Amino acid sequence: MTGQGVAFAVLAAITIISALLVVTIKNIVRSALFLALSFVGVAGLYILLNAEFLAAVQVLIYVGAITVLMLFAIMLTQQIMSAKISQTTEWFWLALPMALAMLATLIFFFAMRTYPVNPAPDALAVGTTMPLAEALLKPYLLPFELASFILLAALVGAIVIAREEKPGATD
């Protein structure tokens, strides 16, 4: 096994095991912390793929901002931190074989193939940050702008749903 292979195995294990813990563990704070660990694993995979800018963004935004935000939300919600919440229902034993069957299908159809590989430019020499910025602000300008509208709509929606209505305040 090459060094890259070992690194991949370790990172993939971190990502998958902590992701499994996120959806099985009964304490919601630990669940959120394992989510952060899973994100770190994904960031490691990005580094392995020479996408160092994406890895940095992954750590900054997903680990730094989103998980912290979740922890804030958990801490501000009453009586949820110490509660033991079961994450499974009575459907668990029906869902498990179906999920495993889906996994087997995906591995069979998806993983055991050889894919055409685009010859990538020497990423270590060029770096990926500049090309990424060029792509985002030149040909992919529309998706970039669209994403800002999606965020705006999500923000408005979240406020509308979460805001407490004060009866009579509108009159």
Place this chain on the structure above:
Amino acid sequence: MNDFKNFIPDYRYAVLAPQILLAVLALAVLVVGLFTDRNRKSKLEHYLPPDYLAVCGLVAVLAWQSSMLWRSLKAGEVVQAVKLFPTSPGDPLSPSLMVMDRFAMFFSLIAIGGSVLVGLLSIDYFRKRDFNRGEYYSLLIFATLAITLVAASTDLITIYLSLEFLSLCSYVLAAYLKGDRKSSEAGLKYFLFGAVASAVMLYGMSMLYGVTGSTALSAIFEGLRTAPGDLAATAWLAVVLVLAGLGFKLALVPFHLWAPDTYEGAPTPITAFLSVCSKAAGFAVIVRVLDIGVPLPQNGLGGVDWFSVVAALAAITMTLGNLVAISQRNIKRMLAYSSIAQVGYILIGLLAATKSSMGMPGLMIYVFGYLFMNLGAFTVVIGLSDKTGSDEIESYAGLMSRSPLYAVTLTLFLLSLAGIPPTVGFLGKFYVFGSAIEYGQKLWPLVALALANSVISVYYYFNVVRQMFFMPAASKDRISPSSAIAVALLVSLAGILVFGIYPQPLIDLARWCSVVF
């Protein structure tokens, strides 16, 4: 500076004017709503209420979009499609993120026209209930914007982002009646199913990228043509996963579980929006992805056989939708299942379009007519539940004596949904089924099943008619529509009758717009 010129919009980007106007309108409504919803007696509310601003703005954008389509048609065959945002600027032949062709403009017209009607229906509904109108209308316009974008998208990235944009707005709108448990359930169910469906679809898209090395539909087409043998199965699975995500938007049968509860619990104008505009978006995407992105294997060239998958989905969708609709007692649920069944019929047009030149126009005529008939039916439902407070079919008993206008128009809309002449519903079914017969024997069993299903649907549509005309009324109070509802009702009625009796303009329009780039 020269480098800058290569991608900064030239005059061609003027075709995005309706989209830009929609974005500006949504922001304007949001800001106006901030001031008027706080103080209902303010001057701004008097001169510029956000709901009227939204509806009038949408009408203006609708006019603009129609005139653009008109100019494109008058220009003849020269300018059929405008490629926007090429993936490598400077190379005019590189695949682009969007193509504004007549097909996209046609579906934009349906989306904008649909939301004009939905906006009209919402005016009384939300004035009575005292909710945040500014946010409501701006989310509605954002959702419309998303549909117009998705109809023109020719790249997996823009398709995914626009669909997600549409979904996010729809989740919030479905849950808009705060304090109403059913509405919250509607939004939550829609959100949970939608999140899973969009994850599945994204997974399929990533596999398509893995197999073909591109996210542009035209490049994916070429890639699948030449994909080596062991990747063909992967490509098949990828297409099935993408179809699952789109099937959620269209409420195709194994992915329809959210639809009845969401349709019942959501505010009724939003139910109408989801069942018409959101489905139009689903059709625009499924047509574009399958038509120009995924080749059928033929002449020894590679491809993905999506034909049998879509045929199977269409068959179970129309059968299950119809059978379950029979036993419904709530009219919103009944219309939800009937709209599931209608999607099954429309998909036959997509299948026939692979060979018959009438398949695609048939699909477009059906979707266009479906806009008027389904929105018309929901208009009556909204108008009545506003007065009677009930959505049960039993509460429609004796409606003829209480409100002849509602009873007669609802009968016409249901006739159209059942596909009986002289309504536009007949025209749609005629062209879709006709093109399938023209396609050849392979589709005949599906047409036979669709005809049998149409007969079943007559039964439950006429159950409502029977209640309205032959059952004694529970009360003698007259019911009359408000002015906004009356306008929506007359527009829908004109839509199903004018195009049902004089169909030539609609047929020509659909034929001119049916070339997909």
